[in-house]
Amino acid sequence: MSATRDKFGRPIVVVTGMGVVTSLGTGKTDNWAKLSAGESGIRTITRFPTDGLKTTMAGSIDFVPVEPFSSTDLSERLADLATEEAVAQSNLGTKGDFPGPLFLAVAPVEVEWPQRQELGRAIGNQTEINYDEMLRVSGGGKFAPYHRRFLFGSVADHLAETFGTKGSPISLSTACASGATAIQLGVEAIRRGEADAALCVATDGSVNPEALIRFSLLSALSTQNDPPSAAVKPFAKNRDGFVMAEGAGALVLESLESATARGARILGVLAGCGELADSFHRTRSSPDGKPIIGCVRNALADAGVTAEQIDYINAHGTGTPENDKMEYLGISTVFGERASEVPVSSNKSMVGHTLSAAGAVEAVFSLLTLEHQRIPPTINYDVPDPSIPFDVVPNKARDARVTTVMSNSFGFGGQNASLIITGEPI
Amino acid sequence: MTDSSRPNESATEAWITGIGLATSLGEGLDANWDGLNQQRVNVDEKGFAPYVVHPLAPVSFDAQIPKKGDQRQMEAWQRIGTYAAGLALDSAGIKGNKDILARMDMIVAAGGGERDLAVDSAILNAEAKGNAAPGFLNERLMSDLRPTLFLAQLSNLLAGNIAIVHGVTGSSRTFMGEEAAGVDAARIALARIAAGQSDIALVGAAHNGERKDLLVLYEFGDFNLKNKYAPVWARGEQSGFALGSGGAFLVIESRKHAEARGAKPYARLSNVVADRAARKNPGDVTATLNKLWSKLGKLDDSAAIITGATGAEPVTSEERAFLAAHPGAAVRATGTTFGHTLETQFPLGLALAALSISRGKLFPPNDTSGLEIETAKAPSQIVVIGAGHWRGEGMALVEAPR
Numbered sequence: 001m002s003a004t005r006d007k008f009g010r011p012i013v014v015v016t017g018m019g020v021v022t023s024l025g026t027g028k029t030d031n032w033a034k035l036s037a038g039e040s041g042i043r044t045i046t047r048f049p050t051d052g053l054k055t056t057m058a059g060s061i062d063f064v065p066v067e068p069f070s071s072t073d074l075s076e077r078l079a080d081l082a083t084e085e086a087v088a089q090s091n092l093g094t095k096g097d098f099p100g101p102l103f104l105a106v107a108p109v110e111v112e113w114p115q116r117q118e119l120g121r122a123i124g125n126q127t128e129i130n131y132d133e134m135l136r137v138s139g140g141g142k143f144a145p146y147h148r149r150f151l152f153g154s155v156a157d158h159l160a161e162t163f164g165t166k167g168s169p170i171s172l173s174t175a176c177a178s179g180a181t182a183i184q185l186g187v188e189a190i191r192r193g194e195a196d197a198a199l200c201v202a203t204d205g206s207v208n209p210e211a212l213i214r215f216s217l218l219s220a221l222s223t224q225n226d227p228p229s230a231a232v233k234p235f236a237k238n239r240d241g242f243v244m245a246e247g248a249g250a251l252v253l254e255s256l257e258s259a260t261a262r263g264a265r266i267l268g269v270l271a272g273c274g275e276l277a278d279s280f281h282r283t284r285s286s287p288d289g290k291p292i293i294g295c296v297r298n299a300l301a302d303a304g305v306t307a308e309q310i311d312y313i314n315a316h317g318t319g320t321p322e323n324d325k326m327e328y329l330g331i332s333t334v335f336g337e338r339a340s341e342v343p344v345s346s347n348k349s350m351v352g353h354t355l356s357a358a359g360a361v362e363a364v365f366s367l368l369t370l371e372h373q374r375i376p377p378t379i380n381y382d383v384p385d386p387s388i389p390f391d392v393v394p395n396k397a398r399d400a401r402v403t404t405v406m407s408n409s410f411g412f413g414g415q416n417a418s419l420i421i422t423g424e425p426i
Numbered sequence: 427m428t429d430s431s432r433p434n435e436s437a438t439e440a441w442i443t444g445i446g447l448a449t450s451l452g453e454g455l456d457a458n459w460d461g462l463n464q465q466r467v468n469v470d471e472k473g474f475a476p477y478v479v480h481p482l483a484p485v486s487f488d489a490q491i492p493k494k495g496d497q498r499q500m501e502a503w504q505r506i507g508t509y510a511a512g513l514a515l516d517s518a519g520i521k522g523n524k525d526i527l528a529r530m531d532m533i534v535a536a537g538g539g540e541r542d543l544a545v546d547s548a549i550l551n552a553e554a555k556g557n558a559a560p561g562f563l564n565e566r567l568m569s570d571l572r573p574t575l576f577l578a579q580l581s582n583l584l585a586g587n588i589a590i591v592h593g594v595t596g597s598s599r600t601f602m603g604e605e606a607a608g609v610d611a612a613r614i615a616l617a618r619i620a621a622g623q624s625d626i627a628l629v630g631a632a633h634n635g636e637r638k639d640l641l642v643l644y645e646f647g648d649f650n651l652k653n654k655y656a657p658v659w660a661r662g663e664q665s666g667f668a669l670g671s672g673g674a675f676l677v678i679e680s681r682k683h684a685e686a687r688g689a690k691p692y693a694r695l696s697n698v699v700a701d702r703a704a705r706k707n708p709g710d711v712t713a714t715l716n717k718l719w720s721k722l723g724k725l726d727d728s729a730a731i732i733t734g735a736t737g738a739e740p741v742t743s744e745e746r747a748f749l750a751a752h753p754g755a756a757v758r759a760t761g762t763t764f765g766h767t768l769e770t771q772f773p774l775g776l777a778l779a780a781l782s783i784s785r786g787k788l789f790p791p792n793d794t795s796g797l798e799i800e801t802a803k804a805p806s807q808i809v810v811i812g813a814g815h816w817r818g819e820g821m822a823l824v825e826a827p828r
Binding site for chain 2: 049051053108110113116124125128129135140144147148157168171173174175181188189191192193209213214215276283291412
């Protein structure tokens with residue numbers, strides 16, 4: 001075994017660049033300062049009227065202007081910002097020429113209301129509006145840019161063009177585990193030896209009326225609107241749902257060999273990835289927790305570490321009654337008595353649930369936790385839930401020796417993915 | 427260039443051991459094979475006029491999705507895909523084999539589901555009549571959207587439904603991005619198997635072309651075939667694609683894994699390569715296809731070609747320029763028979779290539795332009811081509827098992 005291969009003989013995969021945008025701000029410095037200070041990015045929504053909505057707050061990003069607004073345009077803009085930061089930090093390749101493939105986690109795309117309403121206006125009020133009429137006015141080039149904009153592959157295409165990634169860019173969705181899956185695809189590509197570097201990006205700009213209402217109709221969202229900053233209460237007894245949020249995370253992954261050869265600064269190691277699908281229900285986890293347990297065990301096995309070596313868990317921790325209960329069941333089954341000793345905190349208590357971006361945003365935060373040796377808190381934790389006896393690092397960040405982090409992501413459709421991230425090669 | 431599966435002496439050989447097809451020609455391998463040999467085309471010029479679409483042939487969903495409750499939770503594209511996935515598992519002989527399904531990897535190429543057209547239209551009509559009070563949209567969506575519609579539209583819920591209905595749970599990944607997603611699903615599945623990261627994978631996609639909301643998206647770019655059906659190569663001035671309906675799934679597994687369970691291959695999946703031509707200058711796609719061809723591995727002079735050419739321009743002409751450099755090859759365009767099924771077109775091409783190899787002949791041409799030529803030879807190599815209507819180029823080499 002050479003020093004650049006892991007105990008299974010695979011190339012060790014390291015992180016040499018990372019970037020992040022959340023409702024807390026743009027960039028690692030700003031985000032880390034606020035995250036470790038326990039600040040919330042959740043605000044009352046001002047982007048659109050919230051009349052008649054049960055949930056009126058979100059971790060929306062209004063400091064990145066997008067005009068006219070579409071969620072896909074915002075997703076693209078956020079991905080740009082995070083990727084620029086990550087690529088600049090890695091100092092890999094040259095501007096517009098990134099020497100590896102792109103894996104992009106992105107929310108599913110479709111034509112949105114502002115554009116649909118534009119079609120309605122093009123039809124006018126003299127005719128009954130229906131899809132036949134919409135079809136009649138859609139062609140002829142007047143709305144040509146909307147074709148590209150609302151293709152599923154358009155954000156990845158833009159990133160591939162801008163950053164010069166190589167080959168066919170992959171857009172993917174594993175719902176709320178998407179960000180972790182993007183990273184996993186990059187890790188696998190480097191381990192196969194088909195690339196020395198990969199750009200793994202995850203982005204989500206989904207705070208629009210219909211997306212919010214869709215989650216609201218599934219009773220998934222918190223309705224504790226006042227104050228918005230106190231809405232997300234992961235692992236607390238009075239938790240009542242997640243809060244939608246926007247953001248992007250980007251990681252430059254590289255083989256340790258390639259990173260060392262060019263003298264790059266190594267920010268951390270992607271030691272292992274695990275996944276396992278749940279066949280129980282479209283939105284609920286199997287009550288026995290087996291898929292989550294299996295996912296966590298797969299990640300540990302892939303990294304070649306034991307549960308005893310994990311000294312911080314960056315939880316999925318959405319703040320829904322169901323998720324947090326199931327996450328405790330999964331972790332306590334694998335970790336046994338240590339489940340109440342290992343610090344487990346949820347970044348979502350502060351930034352909200354960045355959905356497709358969450359896995360990558362939280363991987364960046366896990367790496368920052370390793371760098372700063374300081375665990376960001378779970379805020380809004382005032383009423384402990386006795387059935388979830390985690391050490392949630394309540395309300396205040398904590399200095400701690402952290403060497404090996406597990407970051408979990410679970411999503412609708414039975415999606416489970418876990419990452420093991422370390423400071424040094426193991 | 428993404429060399430995910432560069433020919434490698436030590437790479438694990440991968441076989442296609444299961445094929446599931448539910449298309450506009452019918453469900454199952456025989457119905458599709460017979461339809462192709464009879465040069466049958468199921469096309470609807472009236473239902474969505476002036477747009478031409480290929481409707482799904484009648485399918486008894488109960489046969490693969492026994493619970494009505496499951497069917498109700500799905501949109502048409504999810505039902506088609508879940509059905510075709512079940513056929514693929516059946517065909518591979520692993521339906522219900524919990525041991526294998528629990529560790530089977532899955533990569534689905536997906537778009538999304540159909541919107542509620544009535545809800546959209548009612549809102550736009552009300553707004554046109556001046557009802558634009560703040561919160562009007564919220565109020566209507568809150569009361570008119572079915573809560574479960576979201577899940578029926580969500581891209582990764584085709585994979586989710588396959589997990590629920592068929593128990594495929596080793597892993598579940600959904601690729602999006604139109605035609606390229608179908609190429610990359612096969613490319614990544616093969617690369618993982620070749621590198622020993624996976625033993626067996628379910629790969630595929632589904633598409634419902636009978637959708638006005640999708641027609642709107644492609645109408646923005648004037649990509650829809652209008653008024654009259656014509657074979658892909660004979661569209662000339664009237665370029666465009668007719669949306670197709672169908673699901674195509676494959677079971678791909680390492681030869682070792684297949685042999686250990688006594689499974690027989692339809693064909694060997696030797697290579698999948700993909701790239702993204704910038705498409706800024708004329709000739710970009712032709713050049714990329716040439717480059718991909720050179721990466722496939724050793725090709726015989728007799729290799730046949732099954733292409734997902736869309737009929738949209740300028741990409742179809744660029745592909746024709748590429749094909750013109752291979753004048754001896756027997757070419758078949760799936761778009762002529764099945765229409766354009768976006769994410770599904772490449773898995774469909776792989777399925778038909780594997781089927782042709784297993785049946786020892788290529789299905790006949792269905793083309794009035796003369797581009798597709800007859801051949802009686804048993805194909806030993808078929809190259810599958812997918813060049814997206816707007817972006818993404820891919821190729822695969824499907825071979826007779828040795």
